[in-house]
Structures are given as structure tokens and as C-alpha cells.
Amino acid sequence: MSGNSILITAPSLNTKQNVSGISSITNFIIGNNSDTAYTHFELGRKDDEKRNLVWMLRMLKTTIRWMFVVASKKIALIHFNFALSKASILRDAPLVLFAKLIGKKIIIHIHGGDYLANKKAPGWMKFILKRVFSASSPVIVLSTAEQQIISEQYKTNNVHVLPNCVDLNEAKAFHRIYNTDAMLNLLFIGRISTSKGIEYIYQALKELQSQQVAFKFYMAGAGPDENEYVEKFSQLLGSAFEFKGVVSGLTKTNLFKNCDVFLLPSLFEGLPMSLLEAMSFGLVPVVTPVGSMKHVIKTGYNGILLNENPAIEIAAAIERFAAARELIKTLSNNAADYIFKNYDPAKYIISLQKVYDAT
Structure with a gap:
């Protein structure tokens, strides 16, 4: 030393x-x-x-x-x-x-x-x-x-x-192509535990399935509730769910590039690195207003802040995104620009x- x-x-x-x-x-x-x-x-x-x-x-x-x-x-x-x-x-x-x-x-x-x-x-x-x-x-x-x-x-x-x-070199070199006909790809990446709001995500996706909204959900990470929720999402979504485990490097970068929406309805946070990384690649964040996240996200500008009923509001946001793909493009561009200018x-x-x- x-x-x-x-x-x-x-x-x-x-x-x-x-x-x-x-x-x-x-x-x-x-x-x-x-x-x-x-x-x-x-x-x-x-x-x-x-x-x-x-x-x-x-x-x-x-x-x-x-x-x-x-x-x-x-x-x-x-x-x-x-x-x-x-x-x-x-x-x-x-x-x-x-x-x-x-x-x-x-x-x-x-x-x-x-x-x-x-x-x-x-x-x-x-x-x-x-x-x-x-x-x-x-x-x-x-x-x-x-x-x-x-x-x-x-x-x-x-x-x-x-x-x-966060490092921005990869994100700045990436040009996102918006395909209005493709289904939405949703991403959770982080510690898999109820404190991260994973049950809210489960309930929201259950509601979206009942409304026949097309999407695919990717979950990456590890944690104390990993086995329980891998099984629950697998049973609920079948082939519309993919568990990636702990990711880093190119695998992580490709996930950000391939997904449209970042979900983190956490119960408490600081300022998650995963949020900043996701936004830098143009993912639209749908998160709870906890910790410093509420100072980064402005609803309707660069993402969505959830309020009283996270599960219901996640489902409503995804349903809206699926119906109005231009909104996704606007929020996505604003999310990336915000990170490039401020971080x-x-x-x-x-x-x-x-x-x-x-x-």
C-alpha cells in the first residue's frame, strides 16, 4: 500500500x-x-x-x-x-x-x-x-x-x-433506431429484492397481459428474491420473459441498446448507477420518486415518476407507450440528452x- x-x-x-x-x-x-x-x-x-x-x-x-x-x-x-x-x-x-x-x-x-x-x-x-x-x-x-x-x-x-x-463513451457512440411496429422491451437491472419494487413490476406486467399489451421483459441481476421472481415471471410470461443473471461489459451494453423502458419502482434509493446508464442509452425510466431519482426525472419530459400506486401506474405508462410510440422517442432523446449534459x-x-x- x-x-x-x-x-x-x-x-x-x-x-x-x-x-x-x-x-x-x-x-x-x-x-x-x-x-x-x-x-x-x-x-x-x-x-x-x-x-x-x-x-x-x-x-x-x-x-x-x-x-x-x-x-x-x-x-x-x-x-x-x-x-x-x-x-x-x-x-x-x-x-x-x-x-x-x-x-x-x-x-x-x-x-x-x-x-x-x-x-x-x-x-x-x-x-x-x-x-x-x-x-x-x-x-x-x-x-x-x-x-x-x-x-x-x-x-x-x-x-x-x-x-x-457513469462512463458515456459507449452511449454517445450509440444511435437508437425507433421501430414503431416492434413490441416494447422492458428492463429491470439490479438487486432482485422486494425493496427494489420487483413485486410492483410483477403486478403491473400481470395487468398488461390481461390487457393483451405486447411486450418482452428482461430481468438482470441477482439477489435474495431471485429464485422466487424468476419462477413467477417465467410462469406468468413464458417466452415473453428472459432472465439474464448478473451482466457486465458487452452483455450489459447490448441489453441497454435492445430495451426501450427501464423499470425501477424501488422503495428507497440513492442515485442508482443503473438508472444513469439506462438513460444514457435512451431507455425511458419509469421509477419511484425516492432518493435523488426525483431530482433527475421529470414526468413527461425524460421519463415517468410513479406516485401512490406503482403497479397500476407502471401498467398505465407501458400501455400508453405501446399506443403512442412517438412519445417513447421524445422521452428517450430527452433522457439521453439530460445525462450527456449533466453527468x-x-x-x-x-x-x-x-x-x-x-x-
């Missing part, structure tokens, strides 16, 4: 092992900030890992290893990716506090979580988080709304807004480096 290295935390960076937005943004940062030497510290559960005795022992081993690395290695700075969910707070807060205790410079990079906006943190959790966000350590958030939440709830002023970003990788790295330099 070099004396000028930055220790950055994330789950496995192997896309075959993990479907993780934090892993995606970490891969992006390491790949685009070649002037900085990073050391990855693996922290987080793999998709197929159960919370059992083996997992608890691995967490204990990880904690001991963290204390050894942070205390004994020459580290210029720690870039700690942190989600405001109960499991993440319980696992990660002690690690952050240990690093602070021994005087390490640390940046807290927040990536959504149900306690960021949707849930009110209990007293004991607020007590812990106030110490996590205390002192002069910078905090990175994904939107001005998140900046206000963190500043007001935890009384910290050193909060920087830095929305997630430049070079600007992202410059902004991140400024936070590093000021720490």
Missing part, C-alpha cells in the same frame, strides 16, 4: 459476484481517477451470502482486519462508502469511529438508504450517526435535498453535493479531487 494511497470501501468489485451501486461507482472512480492510487477494502455482503454464523464470523474477521489496516498502514485518506440503512449503520459506524479515533482523515460518501429520507432514525441511531458525521470530516451526498437533510439532522456543515456518474465523468473526478484536496 503506497504512502499516498486512498483506502476506499465497497463490496466486491467483481461484477460477477455482486450487484451493487456502491461497487459500480467505486469501479467508476478508480477507473477514471488514474492520478490517484486507490486501495480497495472489501466491505459488504455478496449477493448469495446469507446472514448466518459464517457471515457473522466473516464480519468479525473484517472488523479485525480493518483495525489492523487502518492503524498500521500508511493511508493518506479513507473514502468510506456508507448507506443509511440499519444493517450498514450497525456494521460500518464502528469502523468509521475507529478510524476517527486514531486520527485518520476520512470522507463519508452516502449512498441512499431508508433512513436518509423515508424513515425517522430512532434515538440510539441518531446518537451514533451524529458521531459519524461529527468533526471536520467531509460528507458527500447525491443531491441538494440530501445535503439539507444531513446538515439539519446531524448538525454538520461540511457536506458536498456530488451526484453519481460528465471528467467534471465528476475534478469535483471529487477538490474534496480530497481540502480534507
Whole structure:
């Protein structure tokens, strides 16, 4: 480990092992900030890992290893990716506090979580988080709304807004052809769990089938509810459903190129990398207004924000798209243009480096 290295935390960076937005943004940062030497510290559960005795022992081993690395290695700075969910707070807060205790410079990079906006943190959790966000350590958030939440709830002023970003070379080289006669291709890509709204998608597609709307649904990713929903969608849709598993590289790019609509009716989010990637390729996003997604999507301009009844509204949106294909073209072009204008990788790295330099 070099004396000028930055220790950055994330789950496995192997896309075959993990479907993780934090892993995606970490891969992006390491790949685009070649002037900085990073050391990855693996922290987080793999998709197929159960919370059992083996997992608890691995967490204990990880904690001991963290204390050894942070205390004994020459580290210029720690870039700690942190989600405001109960499991993440319980696992990660002690690690952050240990690093602070021994005087390490640390940046807290927040990536959504149900306690960021949707849930009110209990007293004991607020007590812990106030110490996590205390002192002069910078905090990175994904939107001005998140900046206000963190500043007001935890009384910290050193909060920087830095929305997630994605590589755009492939997307900029892609020219989408709109075939008004072809059926719609719908895509979900990410962690397959009920927290991502996968049941809303199931109910919406069930309704579309009853209305005899033609479509094909592609599901990619992995997660705790994978087996259940692969079976449910297979039984419901037959050949109109295709499960792709965990995808990366050319397989992932081709999925974006071949699909028309991106579905993510999630219960809570930060700013998903998959959303930004999908929009850059011209997929029309149909998503819930959670986390920072509501600051990216404007209904009727570059996508659809769902409201009270996600399943019903997804079905209605797809039915409308199938009947008015020019609408798809307009929203698609606006979605891609929005990403190209607002999510430049070079600007992202410059902004991140400024936070590093000021720490």
C-alpha cells in the first residue's frame, strides 16, 4: 500500500459476484481517477451470502482486519462508502469511529438508504450517526435535498453535493433506431429484492397481459428474491420473459441498446448507477420518486415518476407507450440528452479531487 494511497470501501468489485451501486461507482472512480492510487477494502455482503454464523464470523474477521489496516498502514485518506440503512449503520459506524479515533482523515460518501429520507432514525441511531458525521470530516451526498437533510439532522456543515456518474463513451457512440411496429422491451437491472419494487413490476406486467399489451421483459441481476421472481415471471410470461443473471461489459451494453423502458419502482434509493446508464442509452425510466431519482426525472419530459400506486401506474405508462410510440422517442432523446449534459465523468473526478484536496 503506497504512502499516498486512498483506502476506499465497497463490496466486491467483481461484477460477477455482486450487484451493487456502491461497487459500480467505486469501479467508476478508480477507473477514471488514474492520478490517484486507490486501495480497495472489501466491505459488504455478496449477493448469495446469507446472514448466518459464517457471515457473522466473516464480519468479525473484517472488523479485525480493518483495525489492523487502518492503524498500521500508511493511508493518506479513507473514502468510506456508507448507506443509511440499519444493517450498514450497525456494521460500518464502528469502523468509521475507529478510524476517527486514531486520527485518520476520512470522507463519508452516502449512498441512499431508508433512513436518509423515508424513515425517522430512532434515538440510539441518531446518537451514533451524529458521531459519524461529527468533526471536520467531509460528507458527500447525491443531491441538494440530501445535503439539507444531513446538515439539519446531524448538525454538520461540511457536506458536498456530488451526484453519481457513469462512463458515456459507449452511449454517445450509440444511435437508437425507433421501430414503431416492434413490441416494447422492458428492463429491470439490479438487486432482485422486494425493496427494489420487483413485486410492483410483477403486478403491473400481470395487468398488461390481461390487457393483451405486447411486450418482452428482461430481468438482470441477482439477489435474495431471485429464485422466487424468476419462477413467477417465467410462469406468468413464458417466452415473453428472459432472465439474464448478473451482466457486465458487452452483455450489459447490448441489453441497454435492445430495451426501450427501464423499470425501477424501488422503495428507497440513492442515485442508482443503473438508472444513469439506462438513460444514457435512451431507455425511458419509469421509477419511484425516492432518493435523488426525483431530482433527475421529470414526468413527461425524460421519463415517468410513479406516485401512490406503482403497479397500476407502471401498467398505465407501458400501455400508453405501446399506443403512442412517438412519445417513447421524445422521452428517450430527452433522457439521453439530460445525462450527456449533466453527468460528465471528467467534471465528476475534478469535483471529487477538490474534496480530497481540502480534507
